[in-house]
Amino acid sequence: MSKNPDAFTRLINALKILPNVGPKSAQRMAYQLLQHNRDGAQELSEALQHALKQVHHCERCNTFCEGTLCDICADSSRDPRRLMIVHMPADVSGMEAANCHDGLYFVLMGQVNPVQGMDLSHIALDKLVARLQNSEVEEIIIATNFTAEGDATAYVLAELFKNLPYKVSRLARGIPLGGELEYVDAGTLAQAVYERRMLKE
């Protein structure tokens, strides 16, 4: 049936690895790139290479970063006593846009999946524990999503901190149920930080 040339088919297959991109979208994207935006295709290819080479994890907070420390960790005006734990870099961006947290972050770069047996290998727990050693952190704000994965991750974190000397809170449930942080507006995000529920004083 389809008589697409091999290089075109390979590109379609490569595009299908993108989240929420099915066969039809991938075919449309490949056509769009090759027919109407070859400069864009070239730039995307190079941006991928550049990012693969340059982007690694911040030594302190685990977010994406090009140097040793990210801008936020390197900013001495941030309050080192409050550490907010989030799922991914987009959550840091959203929180910064809401302008309601002047502390630091830790980015788990993953969530616990309660359906798949609470596997902890997808979240950077070891790095988090190391981050807390000899730190000035007094309060930990768990800012995971209000989804099954986010709740499971919050549970794992709360257990981890149970016998450690931190105040521990979680974002107020002002965020709509089932909502993911990156789709919530700045005002709602700020509200949820101000009204965070204390889990442990």
Added chain:
Amino acid sequence: MSKNPDAFTRLINALKILPNVGPKSAQRMAYQLLQHNRDGAQELSEALQHALKQVHHCERCNTFCEGTLCDICADSSRDPRRLMIVHMPADVSGMEAANCHDGLYFVLMGQVNPVQGMDLSHIALDKLVARLQNSEVEEIIIATNFTAEGDATAYVLAELFKNLPYKVSRLARGIPLGGELEYVDAGTLAQAVYERRMLKE
């Protein structure tokens, strides 16, 4: 606000050139690639390079192709008397899957936009005229979309063929109004070919 490293931001911007990918999706894609699928990112980068280098246009039908002629144009069992004109390669794939056209194709690689002044520079009209010179074509089947752009393109084509010695038809309007060919099932596509309306005998 957002403290994304430059290489990450560059990748997000590069991903935004993809059709239907906004800032949020692009951010999510970049995160997914760098955190969970670096092999996929590498493959996507290489597939883009390979496609940019290898894929050009079939000399006869103008579709994407790696050699001089595409598989369909090179297939001597196809009937050279019937030429179907479509918008893009995905439409050829869909038509082949419907298994209702044993002739050849011509791929315009674009559509006329009636809102933006019927600019003809986006469709390969010159190449189509050259294709028809000294050809065995007797009937032309216009298989453009049933959208404003597809209708405008069909109009331009019908005008072009008005004084030329071809039978000219357009797909039957069995395809739902506003529908685009690549989203139509094979049965409906076949129906639309069998019931094509003659525009000129």
